[in-house]
Amino acid sequence: MRCDKIIKIIEDWAPKSIAWEKDNVGLQVGSLRREVKSILLCLDVDEKVVDEAAQKKCNLIISHHPLLFRSIKRIDTKSDGISRIIEKLIKKDITLYSAHTNLDFTKNGVSFQLAKKLKLSNQRFLVNLSSNQNKLVVFVPISYADKVTVAMHNAGAGIIGEYTNCSFRTLGTGTFKGSEKSNPSFGVKGKIESVEEIKIEVLVNSFDVNKVVTAMKQVHPYEEVAYDLYTLANENANYGMGVIGELNNELSQNEFLSLVAKSLKAKNLRFTQGSKSKIKKVAVCGGSGSDLLDAAIKNNADAFVTADVKYHTFQDAENKILLIDAGHYETEIPVLDEIKNRLEKSFTDKTKVYKYMGSTNPIVFYNN
Numbered sequence: 117m118r119c120d121k122i123i124k125i126i127e128d129w130a131p132k133s134i135a136w137e138k139d140n141v142g143l144q145v146g147s148l149r150r151e152v153k154s155i156l157l158c159l160d161v162d163e164k165v166v167d168e169a170a171q172k173k174c175n176l177i178i179s180h181h182p183l184l185f186r187s188i189k190r191i192d193t194k195s196d197g198i199s200r201i202i203e204k205l206i207k208k209d210i211t212l213y214s215a216h217t218n219l220d221f222t223k224n225g226v227s228f229q230l231a232k233k234l235k236l237s238n239q240r241f242l243v244n245l246s247s248n249q250n251k252l253v254v255f256v257p258i259s260y261a262d263k264v265t266v267a268m269h270n271a272g273a274g275i276i277g278e279y280t281n282c283s284f285r286t287l288g289t290g291t292f293k294g295s296e297k298s299n300p301s302f303g304v305k306g307k308i309e310s311v312e313e314i315k316i317e318v319l320v321n322s323f324d325v326n327k328v329v330t331a332m333k334q335v336h337p338y339e340e341v342a343y344d345l346y347t348l349a350n351e352n353a354n355y356g357m358g359v360i361g362e363l364n365n366e367l368s369q370n371e372f373l374s375l376v377a378k379s380l381k382a383k384n385l386r387f388t389q390g391s392k393s394k395i396k397k398v399a400v401c402g403g404s405g406s407d408l409l410d411a412a413i414k415n416n417a418d419a420f421v422t423a424d425v426k427y428h429t430f431q432d433a434e435n436k437i438l439l440i441d442a443g444h445y446e447t448e449i450p451v452l453d454e455i456k457n458r459l460e461k462s463f464t465d466k467t468k469v470y471k472y473m474g475s476t477n478p479i480v481f482y483n484n
Contacts, residue, residue, distance in 0.1 A: 117152055117465055117467055118148070118152065119146075119149065119151075119176055120149065122155070122459065122467075123143075123148060123213055125458065126178070126215050126455070126458075127218075129224070129225075129458060130218040130222040130225060131222075131321070131323055133218075133321075133323030134217075134218050134221045134355050135216060135218040136216075136217040139216050140182045140184055140214070141215055142213065143211070143212075144161075144183045144212040144213060144214050145183070145202055145210075146205060146206070146210060146211030148211065150176070150211050152175060152176045152467055153173050153174065153175050153467070154172060154467060154469070154470065155174055155176045155177070155178060155459065155467065155469045155470065156168065156169040156176070156177050156470050156471075157177075157178050157452045157456060157470065157471050158178075158179050158180075158472040158476060159179065159181060159445060159448055159472075159476050159477075160180070160181045160476035161179045161183045161201060161212060161476075162197070162201065162476055163197070163200060163201055164474055165177065165472050165476065166201060166204045166205055166208065166210065168474070169208075169210055170208045174210070174470060175208075175211065176210070177210060178213050178214070179212065179213075179214045180215065180219060180451065180452075181214065182216055183198060183201060183202075183214065184198070191203070215455075219451060220357070220402065221245060221356060221357060222354075222355055224454060225451060225454075226403065226448055226450075227357070227358050227359040227402045227405075228454075229402070229450040229451045229453070229454050230400045230447050231359040231398075233379045233380060234379055235363070235364065236359070236362060236363065236400070237361055237362050237363075238361050238362050239360070240359065240360060241355075241356030241357065241358065241360075242356065242357060242358030242359055242360045242399050242408055242412065242415065243408060243411045244352055244353060244355070244356040245351070245355045245357070246349060246352060247349050247350075248321060248323075248352055249319055249320065249322060249348045249352050250322055250345055250347055250348060251317060251319060251346040251348055252268070252318050252320050252325070252328060252329065252332070252345055253317050253343060253344040253346070254268075254315075254332055254341065254342070255288075255290055255314075255342045256313060256314050256315075256316060256336065257301075257302060257311055257312070257337060257338075258313065258314055260336065260337050261285065261316060264316065264335055264336055265316055265318075267332055267335045268316075268318055268320075268331060269281045269318075271324065271327045271330075271331035272327060272328060273318040273319065273320045273328045274318045274319060275319070275354055276353050277354065282319065283317060284316070285314050285315065285316055286314070286317075287312070287314060287315075288312075288313055288314075288315055289310055289311070289313065290312075291308060291309065291310050291311075292308075293307065293308045293309065294306065294339075299339055300338075300339060301337040301339065302337075319348075321352070325345065329343070357401065357405075357408060358399060358400060358408045358422075359399070359400050359401070360397065360398070360412070360415050360417055361397075361398060362397050363396055363397075366394040366395065366396045367394065367396075368393065368394060368395070369390065369393065369395060369419075371395075372395040372398075372419060372438070373385060373387065373440065376440055377442075380442050380443070380447065381446065382443050382446045385440055385442055386430075386440070387438060387439060387440040387441065388433050388434045388438070388439050389438065390419060390433070390435070390437045390438030390439070391437065392418045394418070395418045395419045395438060397415075397416060397417050397418050397419075398418065398419045398420075399417035399419070399420045400420070401447075402423075402447040402448045402450075403422070403424070403447060403448050404423060404444065405422030405423065406422060406425050406426060408420075408422070409432060409433055409437070409439065412437060413436055413437050417437060418437065418438060419437060419438035419439075419440065420433070420437055420438070420440065421440045421442055422442070422447065423441055423442060423443050424444055425439060425441040443477075444479075445475070445476070445479065446477075452471050453471075456471060
């Protein structure tokens with residue numbers, strides 16, 4: 117299977133278009149037209165990761181954190197580590213692809229896997245993304261309504277949360293008069309015609325608009341298709357930041373801290389005391405999620421698990437919510453299991469998927 121076919125599996129789940137605008141997701145080094153032998157998954161890419169990929173005959177590496185985040189002004193393989201990694205990838209014919217904030221913001225992505233590790237039920241986004249959807253309205257003769265609707269749904273329209281094939285239909289009458297150069301599918305040119313039509317309305321993610329409109333036009337019978345496209349400010353039920361859910365049983369603060377440490381194999385937890393003696397409702401965000409503290413409090417979470425928490429953020433949370441910094445690496449690494457499972461379920465050939473056996477966590481802890 118070629119790289120681009122494998123990457124499509126990832127991007128159908130976590131589209132690049134939902135990534136943070138300053139992020140650099142997607143192809144980092146190499147070719148997407150390369151035939152893949154095996155795949156290595158990792159959180160970060162360093163020289164040891166590339167060496168393990170070569171040893172296992174993996175010619176595609178999929179990382180969470182991009183190797184290339186800032187612009188590169190020179191390739192200096194003597195003094196620059198990133199340059200040496202790029203050189204090694206090219207020499208060993210390995211393609212590197214990264215799925216970063218798009219994997220953070222998608223359903224069953226980074227934060228959902230963190231929530232799964234903590235065994236939270238009733239999971240939902242803590243904050244939904246907004247202003248990235250459109251409403252497509254198209255007017256179709258009654259006899260073509262099902263065909264056009266199916267085409268739009270197959271192209272990605274009409275997905276709302278856990279529901280697909282969502283649409284709304286209104287019966288009405290369409291009128292038109294074709295010029296001498298027209299070739300109407302219904303009626304006669306030069307004459308005012310009336311046709312019983314269905315107005316079909318569907319939600320479309322902004323990054324799917326061109327694909328959906330093209331699919332709709334391909335099966336629509338009219339020479340000139342009448343349709344409207346509206347930009348929406350709605351919250352998107354399909355994409356968001358962080359997750360909130362519930363423990364099956366209430367835990368004391370110490371019991372919950374123990375659960376977090378054991379579940380994530382975290383050697384060190386930083387936290388500030390919350391206002392409640394029992395923990396039931398929990399918010400999480402894999403990686404740097406401090407900006408979601410207010411959302412966690414507004415959603416009445418008893419605890420918030422994330423990483424990279426600053427001193428003053430702990431002050432803001434004190435006596436309001438049990439805020440836990442469990443580590444950037446520790447809160448994100450569980451997503452590799454989900455990537456592996458999704459890829460393996462999608463393969464019809466014998467392509468193998470490995471997780472990097474070492475650790476790319478740059479943080480170590482000193483025990484006196």
